[in-house]
Every structure is written in C-alpha cells, then in structure tokens.
Amino acid sequence: MTRTARQCNSPRNLRGSSKGCRDANKSVAKQMVKISYNDLPAKYRSCLLYLTIFPDGDPIRRTTVCTRWIAEGLITSRENHAQDEADSCIDALLSRGLIQPGQISDTGKIKTFTLHRVVREVITMIARDVNFVDTDLPPDLARHLPVHSRTGVQTSHADRSMKAADGNGIVAFLPDLAKSSQWQLMKMLDLEGCRGLKKHHLKSICKIILLKYLSLRNTDITELPKQIEKLQCLETFDIRQTAVQSFATKSIMVPMLKHLLAGQAESPSNNSDGPQDLFTAVRLPSSIRRMEQLETLSHVEASHRLSDLTDVGHLLRLRKLGVILSGKKGALDILFQQIERLHGCLRSLSIQINQPVSKNEDTPCAEEVITLVSPPKLLQSLNIRGIRSDLLMWIAELDQLTKITLSETYLAEDYTRILGKLAALRCLRLRRNSYAGSRLTFKDEEFKSLKSLVVDDGIIINISFDTGAAPKIEAVVWYFATMESISGLLCLPKLKKLELNGDCDPDAVRQELDEEHPNSVDFKHRPGHGHQEDGATVAASTSMSK
Template identity: 60%
Template sequence: MKACTMHQKIHDFIATDVSSFMDTCLPLHLAHRFSINSGVTLEGPSRSSDILSLLDSLPGSDQWQLLKVLDLEGCTGLKNKHLKNICKILLLKYLSLRNTGVTQLPKKIEKLQCLETLDIRQTKIRAFATKSIFLPMLKHLLAGNKGSPSRNDNNSHGFEESPATVELPSGTRRMERLEILSHVDASNNVNDLIDIGQLLQLMKLGVILDGKKAGSLALLFKQIEELHGCLLTLSIQINHPATSEGTVPETDKLATLVSPPKLLQSLNISGITSGLPDWITELDQLTKITLSNT
C-alpha cells in the first residue's frame, strides 16, 4: 500500500507528535493525506529507545487505542514486559515482533481479538503462554526462520539446520480465518495436526515434524488432503538425529493422496529420503520445488 486515508484523530496525532514522518511536498489533491519518508528507519539506539519510551507511555494515552498496525521489527531492546502494554491495544490488527528480544508471549495476547497478522520470526518464542490459543480474526501466523545456504564444508547437504520455531497451538481449528500458518513445530503434539485439515482458507502451510515419531507424516498428509481446494504453498521439514555414520535415517514414505492439493504452486521438502510421490505429477500449477537434506 502506498497511501491511505487516516482517521482525523490519527491525522492530528501524527501532525502534532511525529511531524518528522510527514512529507510536506505532497500535491494539493493529497492535502489530507500523508506519505511516510523512505528514510525513516528504526535503526540505531536512539530510535529504539524512542520506540520503547512510547510503549511505556501507552496506558496513559487515549490516542493509542486507535492503533491498528504496530511493526517493531528489529527493535532489539524490546522485552517481554513491553508486551503487556501492547496487549491493551484492543483494535490492533497487525503486530510484528520480528527480530526482537522477546522470548515469550503473555497470556493476555488473547485480548487482541482483532489481530489478523502475528509475526514472531527470528525471535526465541517457542510456545504460546497457554497450549490452547484463540485469536478469532487471525489470518497470518509467521514464525521460525528459513534455512539458509551453509558455508560449512562438512555439511554435505549445503543447508544449515533450520532453528526451532513456535509449537503448533492446540485448538487451531477454531481459527478458521487462517490463511498462512508458517512455520509451526508439531514434534511434541502430533495429534494437533488434525486441526489443520479444518482450516479451509489456508493457502500457505509450513510444518516441522520429528522423524522419530512414526506416522506423523502420514497424519499430516491426511490433513493436506482436506485442503486440496485452497493450499498454494507447502513446506515440510523432517528433523532426524544423525546416525553414528553421520547419515540421515529413512523416514515415512510420502503418502498416496486421493485428492492432492491441485492448486499447489510451491513445494519445499527437507529431510525426506524416500523419494517423491507419484501424485506430484498431478500438480499442474506447481512452479517451484525446493529439496534439501534429501
């Protein structure tokens, strides 16, 4: 989005308190709109401390109640204590904690009943405060990191092991609006994979499984079969403990699907050594396949 129309209170707030964000060179027909200067960043200790000061002042400001987007990416000084104030912004729709110092989400995160996007990538958050989390409007849950090419010559696969990501919360099926669920770790609660098949608006799915738990991959593919009419992107990572010879043991074979996700455009498979399934030939929309640790 390059431009938007603001509520009058937001307009006044920006004009009064954050005047450095205003672009004063706008044409006349955009007189009641604002453009964010491309040079504004959150880098540097002074900017980070300013942001943290603003978060500390939240409870005493009525203006913050109207806030709907809060992007704190890269604000390394952000800690768990700041989230308590953020959970008071009840109209918040977008919250990014990416690459911050936050290590856990408070129970009060459920107060953000309007939240549509939660970005906790590149953080140390490994689980929600409660096993069962319910954010009724949530569309995008973004967690974990993508694997990156490794420079370690001893790594024959050429990819670093992806870091741990957030555990798949129980009761995911109740968040029926989910469109992106990437990436979630189902190693400890394999049975919660059953909830994924109920998310009939899911377009992007990324799951990490424990290779030691037999049947987990078959259970996942049973749920994927339910998503044949909506899923566009699928990423599966199977984590295996290396054997004494340094090789990766065989995992479950990719299950046969009666109704494969025929709309699938991108497929990422890591840690599967049993070969590709026949149903991949039925995916005539598939344009990208990424294979690693295979």
C-alpha cells in the first residue's frame, strides 16, 4: 500500500470523512425542512415559528398550543371554527414531518408532539430573520408571554438572568412586567406550573384588559380575586390542578369566555400508577347563562344550588361539559333536562355523582328519571360515575361515540351487549365498580371498532375474548386485585400491547404470545401495581388460561 493510500485510510481521515458525511446529511435535512416550510399554507407558517418559544426537547401539549395560537391571533376563522382550523394546522405540520408525534390518546388522537433538532434549528433561524420572537428575553421566560406586544421591560440582562434562575422564574419577573406600558395590552399569559403566586400578582394580572388566555394550571393558588371580572376579553381560563374551589363572588360575568377549565383529578384507589377518574372542581357560578360564548365548561360542581344547573341549558355553543353532583334528589333529573337542550352541540360529557350508589341501591332520583328523551347525538366522549346502568339505555343511540369511561355503574352483563353494538367505539375504560359481574366476556360480532381496553375494576377476575370479538383491538391494559384468567388473546389479530398490573404468574401468557400470536405483542407485567382496596394491593391468584 502506498503512503497516500495509507494516509487516506488512516483513522483520522476516516473520522474526517464521517464528519463530512454527517455535515452533508444535515445540510440536506435542513434544505428539506425549508422546502416543507415553504410548502405550508402561508396562514400556518407563523404557527410553526411559534413553537420555537417552547423549551428544547420538551413535549408540547396539543390542546395548549392550539388555544394559544387562537389567543395570539395566529389562527383566525369565521363562525367560531377556530379550533377546527387549529386542528387542521396540526395535521398539516404532521403530514410534512415538521413535528413528531409524542403521546397518542386511546382514540388515536395526538396529545403531545416534539420538534426534531434540525427542524428547531431551521425555524429558529427563520423566526429571528423575520423578527417573529423577542430574542431579548431569556427562553425560560419567553414561553410564558405572547410573541407579539412584547413588554419592553427596562431591566438589565444580568437582572433578568438572575431572576430567571432563582427558582421562581416568571413569577419573580412579574413586578417588572407590570410596570411596562405594554402590560395591559398583552393577550396571553401562561403561568402553568409556576410556584409562589400571591394575591397581589393575581390582582395585577386582572389589569391586563386585553388578555384572552390565562393559565394558572398546576400552580399553588387557592383563591381568585374579585377583580377577575375585569378581564372582559378573556376567552380561555385554566385553573386545573389547583386548590381553587369557588369564585370570589357567587355570580361572575366574563362575557367573552369560551373555555373554563377547572378540576383536580384524584385516584379512587390512591394508586398513583393507576388511572384516575375522580375530580374535585370549582363551584358552578350563578347566572352562567349570561356567558353565551362558552364552549367548554369542565369541571364544575353543582351541589350547592341545583337551580344553577338550569343555566347550563342556555349555553347553546357548549361542546364539552363536565359536572359533579352531590346526589341530591332531583339533581340528575335537572341535569338531564339541560343536556337534552344541548343535543345539537355537545361533543364531550362527564357526569360524576359524589355519593355513588352501591350495587343493591338505586341511583338518587331514579324514580324520576328514566332516560334522555333526546340524547346528544353528536357526542364523541362520555365519562359516567355513580349512575346505575338502567339509567343509561340512551347510550345505544350515540352512534358517533368513540370513547367511554365508566365507574360505579354496576353494569349488568346484558348491558355490555349494548356497548358492543356501538359502531364507532374505539376506547372503553371500565373502572372501579363499573361492572356487576366477575367475568367479562367479549362476544362475536361485538366491539368491531374497539382499539383500546382499560380495565381497573377489582371485581373482575376473568376476561375472555370469543372468536370474532373486538377484531381491531390493539391494546389491553388490566389492573386487578385478583386474577383468575385472561383468555382468547389469539383471537385478537391486531393486538400490539398487553399490560397486566397486579401480582400473578405471567409466564403462561408470555409463552402463548411469544409462540402462537401472529404479532410481536409488547407484553408487560407490573407486579404490585394492581387495583387497590383501601390503599393495599390484594394478592392475586396465579393461574392463567389460554
């Protein structure tokens, strides 16, 4: 071998060649991103650039970013179809590979997404070139504030860096922001996850007269100031995962409000690893009928004044409703009457009775309520807790229903036949005391569209699938206290995931899936994570059959 050949094949030159290939590939990737960006409809390009304000590598929540796009004026649509337009933008970004899917819901909808490193580099450069974002603010502060109408706070970079790094972040920065002449002109303020918010901070926020989007989600606030009514332009108010239980006044009027998001999820079994379906919520304000723009009202508690429930039926743009009742006589009757008035608009419904009945008791006011005469035919998602199955016969009429979550319903076996006939049902969640029997059977020609099954009910000890049942099911997740068997897995041709949570011997199931199932099923067994009673996991039996 000549000296030149030896030099060309030396490790140093090979490393250099490899680096050159990587650089070339990255250059090509950037060009492809630019092509995809230019291929986007012009109205969606700003939405993509907007994503640069979120921290690098963090998953971006779909619902949050869509609502913020709307609040910032990046998504506009006539006839109140802005949310549909935002969803179309997400689809456009996905189809061009500009965002990567993250968490996907049981119904197949993307809940979170991320930006590839190369995509972020390209759109960050474009955003700077067109002066889309305020590069004068530290990134950990910029994500909380609107991209337009920046505040121009007159503080030094050193002060900003110190305040951003002291553990309080944007909260420590709020007093400086409030001194800005642009403070009252901001349209969006996202304080999700921030700690240290005080009453004076909230009073200052209530002076932002043009504010459209305010998120206090997962903060440590416990009460709201009376001045909240001054936010006359507010469209989205998010107080989920907070200790707020009521507004400062019994009656509140925010005329432009479209989305009131409240409530804090709690696990019924005190099992942080298991599903959650209990909520505490903010008290339903009086005279809510005056807020005619409301599209989302979830979750609110209507236990103190049942007469307030009658206002709900006047919200004829309501698409999502989540209500908590105390079990008072007549409450369910009034609520059902209001739901009938919303039959042409409601897409998502959640009803929780805080004093659910036992297996041998009747639902409160059962003698007064038989069924919904005119159920919401456009309903796609339904969450019921504490209503006996004999009051839910109207579910059979919901031919667009894709997702059902049930608990404390004590379903009889024949009632599962009704669920099995729902043509659009893709996700079924059976939680605590949802089923009256111990053996859950999926029969032939039932659940034809079902893709996801979650069972978290300590009563159920046996699950079986007959041939021809649930032919499209892809995921089965079971939390159990005692397990006798799970059978018919080989009858599920589309099965991709099986998760067993509880103490058992998984070897028989694992062997069956490995040796006989046509798919490479992702099988997981998590002992000690099963359904709990009074905080203690009940030991499970160990037999499993085919």
